[in-house]
Amino acid sequence: MALSRKVLGQSAPSGAAWSTLYAVPTGSSTVCSSLVVCNRSTTFADTFSVAIRVAGIALENKQYIYKEIEVPGGNSFVATIGITLGSTDLLDVYNTNGTLSFSLFGEESS
Numbered sequence: 001m002a003l004s005r006k007v008l009g010q011s012a013p014s015g016a017a018w019s020t021l022y023a024v025p026t027g028s029s030t031v032c033s034s035l036v037v038c039n040r041s042t043t044f045a046d047t048f049s050v051a052i053r054v055a056g057i058a059l060e061n062k063q064y065i066y067k068e069i070e071v072p073g074g075n076s077f078v079a080t081i082g083i084t085l086g087s088t089d090l091l092d093v094y095n096t097n098g099t100l101s102f103s104l105f106g107e108e109s110s
Contacts, residue, residue: 008032008104009091012040015098018051018059022091022104032083032091032106039071041099046071048100052083053090071100 008030013019024030039046047070051063071077085091093102 002110004108006105006108008106008108010101010103011093012101013093013095013098015046015096016094018092018094020090021093021102022085023056024085024087024089025108025110026087028087028108028110030085030089030106030108032081032085032104034105035077035079035081036103036105037069037071037077038101038103039073039075039099040101041097042074044073044097044099046095046097046099048077048096048102049094051092051094052085053092054086055088056090059092 009022011019011021037048047068049068050066053063
């Protein structure tokens with residue numbers, strides 16, 4: 001089994017829209033070790049949500065792992081999460097105003 005520790009995904013999505021930060025490759029599994037959310041605005045707070053869509057199914061309320069978390073201007077939110085994802089699972093992010101950058105770190109195995 002080959003392991004690859006790396007940046008799994010980085011994104012600065014526009015506001016008020018869901019975006020896939022990371023998709024687990026078919027036939028692989030992934031441990032997401034940490035998520036960093038940075039507010040690039042030095043003045044205004046922004047909020048974010050994160051959901052895990054098992055096997056890429058449509059978004060449902062049960063999939064949220066973070067909901068409307070506020071990040072003050074010029075600050076970051078850092079989570080050590082240790083979530084294991086299976087083949088074709090998606091980690092989706094949402095931010096209200098479009099001032100947030102997302103970085104996901106972890107380990108893929110195939």
